[in-house]
Amino acid sequence: xxxxxxxxxxxCSFLLLLAGCFGKSPxxxxxxxxxxxxxxxxxxxxxARRPVIALSPVSLPKYVDRTQIxxxxxxxxYQLNETQRWAEPLSDNIDRVLAxxxxxxxxADVVSPNSSSLARQAEIRxxxxxxxxxxxxEQSALLRAQWSIRDGDKIAESRQxxxxxxxxxxxxxxxxxxxxxxxxxxSRDVADAARQQIRPNS
Numbered sequence: 001x002x003x004x005x006x007x008x009x010x011x012c013s014f015l016l017l018l019a020g021c022f023g024k025s026p027x028x029x030x031x032x033x034x035x036x037x038x039x040x041x042x043x044x045x046x047x048a049r050r051p052v053i054a055l056s057p058v059s060l061p062k063y064v065d066r067t068q069i070x071x072x073x074x075x076x077x078y079q080l081n082e083t084q085r086w087a088e089p090l091s092d093n094i095d096r097v098l099a100x101x102x103x104x105x106x107x108a109d110v111v112s113p114n115s116s117s118l119a120r121q122a123e124i125r126x127x128x129x130x131x132x133x134x135x136x137x138e139q140s141a142l143l144r145a146q147w148s149i150r151d152g153d154k155i156a157e158s159r160q161x162x163x164x165x166x167x168x169x170x171x172x173x174x175x176x177x178x179x180x181x182x183x184x185x186x187s188r189d190v191a192d193a194a195r196q197q198i199r200p201n202s
Contacts, residue, residue, distance in 0.1 A: 029172065030085050030087035031087060036100075036104060050108050051106065052108065053106065053111070053124055053126060054111055056125070056126065057112070058128045061130065064090060065091055066090070068086075069176070071169075073137055075137075078134070098187055098190075101188075101191070102126075102190065123198050125150040126149050127147065128145055129145060135168075135169070140166055141164065141165045141182050142164055145161050157197065163182040
């Protein structure tokens with residue numbers, strides 16, 4: 001009886017090794033949101049001085065401020081895919097994309113409120129809070145945001161915006177592209193409002 005169990009040990013070890021080889025998790029895919037493509041805006045050298053905008057870091061809800069891409073599967077139910085991830089912290093990615101988009105669309109020099117002495121010259125200050133940012137069970141990218149523009153101590157503009165773009169329930173490239181489109185639309189709306197608040201002689 002002892003010899004029988006001894007013969008089984010190598011076989012069990014081989015099966016465990018084989019299971020480990022086939023049980024490896026697939027390598028994750030990584031994604032980034034990208035800024036709008038270059039437009040035919042007036043080159044910087046042709047402008048006497050570009051206005052300065054101070055853009056505060058975007059506030060994100062905790063449920064999406066993570067490495068995994070978040071997808072809603074039903075009401076009160078969300079899925080985090082371990083193999084579909086953001087290539088950098090999502091808040092940093094959105095901050096950079098919004099800053100680049102506003103710089104091109106307004107156009108303006110966009111800085112952090114605490115970044116340099118240039119921030120003290122800011123014509124306006126923009127704050128954006130993202131309330132929801134995910135793909136819905138209806139296969140649409142959803143972005144809901146609250147944002148405001150300050151001119152000195154005065155709130156010059158305050159809005160709530162919602163954007164929905166058709167996406168997918170399984171193709172993460174389409175999901176990310178649709179989420180990117182929502183950020184683009186938000187950028188355009190904020191830029192339009194910012195231009196209305198900047199003094200003509202800026």
